Amino acid sequence: MNRILIAEDEERIASFIEKGLRANGFVTTVAGDGSTVLELARQGTADLIVLDIGLPVLDGFSVLEAMRREGVSTPVIILTARDTVRDTVAGLEGGADDYMTKPFRFEELLARVRLRLRSGETAPEVGVLTHGSISLDLRSRRASASGGVVDLTAREFLLLELFLRHPGQVLVREQILSHVWGYDFDPGSNIVDVYVRALRKKLGASSIETVRGMGYRLG
Incomplete structure (x- = not known):
């Protein structure tokens, strides 16, 4: 059973993502600030991280940069209200595996989560x-x-x-x-x-x- 770390400080969106992922069989942990997210990422217990850019204490870009610098290779899907090409490039070049902008549909996020986990031990999606x-x-x-x-x-x-x-x-x-x-x-x-x-x-x-x-x- 895959474990997803949800890094999102907006409670409504964090709850929306968490309920959806749990309903689809994932184990979830929610963290609302960048410092906590980084500590949890260092523990290596998450199989994937959904990372909001606009986190307090440390923003998502800083968390991602620190993770990759320290050798934390957990797949990351960036989630943000920013949708400029510059932000997209910065996120991907900083080590993100995927990038989604708000607002979004849960089904699209779920598809991307499954895609990023598929190279591991996740069972193939039922057709x-x-x-x-x-x-x-x-x-x-x-x-x-x-x-x-x-x-x-x-x-x-x-x-x-x-x-x-x-x-x-x-x-x-x-x-x-x-x-x-x-x-x-x-x-x-x-x-x-x-x-x-x-x-x-x-x-x-x-x-x-x-x-x-x-x-x-x-x-």
Whole structure:
């Protein structure tokens, strides 16, 4: 089981990343300042670091420079609100393995985390998710139910993928919103209910169960 160090001082974003990674089987540690991140990186217990540039005490560039100077080779994905070419080059030349700018979708971050870990002992990513009569091909982005092809919008695809990765598990609205719509979601929105109804029409009325007072579960 891979261990991810999340170096992010903005609590909302750190929680968003941590919940998503844990839901996908990773062990996480969160640190909110550069000094703490550097100490944890030196211990060598993390398999990958998601590193925000705008950290207090020591910024991300300083943490990364110190890590590489001291021979810490842990893969690093830089996460930052800065999106200039100069910052991108500085991060990659400083020893980062990848670079993402805010705002971002969790699915993209997850894909990059898996990619950076794939050269190690991580098992290959599953190409097709199935549950009962429902099947979702992650490569071709095609879905089928009871043997028939189902056309999905981009959001419907992400929502179905989330359900298929957690069969039998009740997913609360906040969890669904954060995974499919990102961390800038409106918790009072009924968008989840709208998309669940849309999936039921395409996959079958009993495909997704409503768990009263909690959320939804793949049937």
